[in-house]
Amino acid sequence: MTKRPQQGNWTFLSNHGHVLILLGKKPESLIREIADEVGITERAVQGIIADLEGEGYISVERIGRRNVYRVNRKSKFRHPAEAHRSIDALLKIFT
Numbered sequence: 001m002t003k004r005p006q007q008g009n010w011t012f013l014s015n016h017g018h019v020l021i022l023l024g025k026k027p028e029s030l031i032r033e034i035a036d037e038v039g040i041t042e043r044a045v046q047g048i049i050a051d052l053e054g055e056g057y058i059s060v061e062r063i064g065r066r067n068v069y070r071v072n073r074k075s076k077f078r079h080p081a082e083a084h085r086s087i088d089a090l091l092k093i094f095t
């Protein structure tokens with residue numbers, strides 16, 4: 001599991017943002033790997049993936065016994081302050 005900073009208890013990105021960025025970098029990640037990387041439970045990751053898929057930010061394709069995640073980079077941010085920007089801009093920073 002990735003160590004979290006000890007100063008304060010907040011980060012700039014939500015867990016949804018962390019999962020989305022990770023899927024942009026590693027689309028064949030296992031739920032367990034995502035959970036370890038983000039520092040949350042596997043159940044929380046499953047909920048976030050369901051949210052992201054439900055809103056059209058990702059699509060999930062089953063290939064054999066694995067899932068492959070495709071990020072819809074043209075999707076717009078949900079918050080009104082950033083709604084004019086696509087998430088591609090965010091992903092380019094981290095991928």
